[in-house]
Amino acid sequence: MKKLIKLLLPQIGKIGLLKYIFLAIFSGLCSFLFINTVTRVIGLIISGGFTNISREYILIFAAIIIGFIWVRRTLSLAIINLSQKLFWHLRSDVLSLVLRANYQQLSSKRMEIHAAMVSDINILTNVSMSVIDFCAAIILSISCLLYLLSISGVLFLITLGVAASGAIVYHLNSKSNLTDFNKARMLETDFQKNFNAILDGFKEIFMEPKKGRFIYEKKIQHIADEAQGNNTKAFTGFLNNQITGQVLFYILISSVLLFFSITLKIKSGDTISFVFTLLYLLGSVETIMVLLPGILRAGVASNHLMALKTELENAEFNAAIPVSYYSKADFYSISVKGLEFQYNKKNAEDAFSIGPVDMEINKGEVTFIYGGNGSGKTTFIHAVLGLRYPSSGEIQLNGQVVDQKCYADYRTLFSTVFSDFYLFDQIIGIDHIDLEKWKAYIDLFEIADKVSLTDGKLSTTDLSAGQRKRLALIVALLENKPILVLDEWAADQDPYFRKRFYTEIIPMLKNDGLTIIAITHDDKYYHCADSLYKMDEGKLIVEKAEPGLINIIS
Numbered sequence: 001m002k003k004l005i006k007l008l009l010p011q012i013g014k015i016g017l018l019k020y021i022f023l024a025i026f027s028g029l030c031s032f033l034f035i036n037t038v039t040r041v042i043g044l045i046i047s048g049g050f051t052n053i054s055r056e057y058i059l060i061f062a063a064i065i066i067g068f069i070w071v072r073r074t075l076s077l078a079i080i081n082l083s084q085k086l087f088w089h090l091r092s093d094v095l096s097l098v099l100r101a102n103y104q105q106l107s108s109k110r111m112e113i114h115a116a117m118v119s120d121i122n123i124l125t126n127v128s129m130s131v132i133d134f135c136a137a138i139i140l141s142i143s144c145l146l147y148l149l150s151i152s153g154v155l156f157l158i159t160l161g162v163a164a165s166g167a168i169v170y171h172l173n174s175k176s177n178l179t180d181f182n183k184a185r186m187l188e189t190d191f192q193k194n195f196n197a198i199l200d201g202f203k204e205i206f207m208e209p210k211k212g213r214f215i216y217e218k219k220i221q222h223i224a225d226e227a228q229g230n231n232t233k234a235f236t237g238f239l240n241n242q243i244t245g246q247v248l249f250y251i252l253i254s255s256v257l258l259f260f261s262i263t264l265k266i267k268s269g270d271t272i273s274f275v276f277t278l279l280y281l282l283g284s285v286e287t288i289m290v291l292l293p294g295i296l297r298a299g300v301a302s303n304h305l306m307a308l309k310t311e312l313e314n315a316e317f318n319a320a321i322p323v324s325y326y327s328k329a330d331f332y333s334i335s336v337k338g339l340e341f342q343y344n345k346k347n348a349e350d351a352f353s354i355g356p357v358d359m360e361i362n363k364g365e366v367t368f369i370y371g372g373n374g375s376g377k378t379t380f381i382h383a384v385l386g387l388r389y390p391s392s393g394e395i396q397l398n399g400q401v402v403d404q405k406c407y408a409d410y411r412t413l414f415s416t417v418f419s420d421f422y423l424f425d426q427i428i429g430i431d432h433i434d435l436e437k438w439k440a441y442i443d444l445f446e447i448a449d450k451v452s453l454t455d456g457k458l459s460t461t462d463l464s465a466g467q468r469k470r471l472a473l474i475v476a477l478l479e480n481k482p483i484l485v486l487d488e489w490a491a492d493q494d495p496y497f498r499k500r501f502y503t504e505i506i507p508m509l510k511n512d513g514l515t516i517i518a519i520t521h522d523d524k525y526y527h528c529a530d531s532l533y534k535m536d537e538g539k540l541i542v543e544k545a546e547p548g549l550i551n552i553i554s
């Protein structure tokens, strides 16, 4: 509940929260006044004191009903607004944290974030709708208890004793119910992971339905069974509490009617008022019991959400937004000195590592890195790009050590086409798109008849794999950054264009003052590089590190 209020407070402010509390109290009081008036009128009817139509009671009932309509409408509208505000605020909050998070952290948290977005935020939004009924039921219960006290102190104490026994039973069970909700919530992340595997791997599944069946039967069914079991156990626990509460009340009401009214010599009018009020109290206690599981589940969801938010906010390496951008004129050299990096794994011996690596990248140089699959080329490039933070060693830019604080600025040196690049459907992140360059590039990359640009929007991204890569490279070049980094860019190009790329386009880009680092397996064109390195099991071996052309093959 505390965490829920912590989430709600920024949305409504303290005064807003007080307003909601006041409205909820007023709503509970309206219900109580209605019940109280009904009880009094029944008392009057039974005692024969209600013979004429009473204008006074008509006015009282009308005032209560009007008050009730007003308060419920005001409160409902406010809660609907609040839940919508909360829903979109939480979504944008998590997204803005995601945008500020670092790659290293985010890549290991993808599924958690997905589950938070899809599941936790929905649970929280939905529960905010039932908060009014919950608060109103609590106020009504308190008012009923106070009224019971005014009727008979002894019966009130007996009622309190019964309520306390219910509360103890509830408390004893709620811990294990909450554990079950928690377990079910943990499984939600696994569910999202497998759900994404189905969506992302649908082509493969469509070709071989056994794959889909495996994920469905062996993974999702298992998760569904376990989550269903946990949720069912938790909800059953709450239902048992509810039944226990009801039974205790039924026993109490029967005892008041058949036993206490006689032994305690309570007046019949008071007994009737007491029993009526108990029945209403039972109703509001039931409302509380029905709504409580949802509210506790929302507590679990808000715990997860807050933990995720805190984790994203407290990232050790969290400067994603650059303060200033490097231009081509600002860049002279990058020196990689003793750089080491290791992936985090539970068993550190299994974790792949690179380094120590030393390397020089000078302005205007074309550097190729080659090596076997899994040798660590991409991992190393990620470390050079500042996507992953080295575990030891350092990177120097123009002779100055790049520390964590300047990493965001450092990353502005690079435009990239990763091997698993994402092509946005519009050119974003560039203040002024140079349309002349765009035209020149689409001609140079021979896709002028395939794609056009209107107001920064690409006419299509539905192209062949090779054409998509050409388009991604054009977008990277339009960023006009000092260094271009390519990861196996030419792998999807036909032999004709591959030759053009290495022998015409790269020299042309180099002439334009661009520094190029490319991971490549195209040994036929290694001679086109000024510097050539081989990555071998995480170690970088210099093949050629002086400006000039070499031909490894010859």
Ligand SMILES: Nc1ncnc2c1ncn2[C@@H]1O[C@H](COP(=O)(O)OP(=O)(O)OP(=O)(O)O)[C@@H](O)[C@H]1O
Pocket (backbone or CB within 6 Å): 343, 344, 352, 371, 372, 373, 374, 375, 376, 377, 378, 379, 380, 535
């Ligand atoms: N996200 C990751 N978490 C943990 N280990 C990883 C991760 N990505 C890669 N690895 C490990 O790092 C090793 C090197 O991967 P990397 O992608 O750097 O190789 P590569 O040389 O670029 O290979 P390829 O030529 O096949 O693209 C892999 O063998 C893998 O075990």
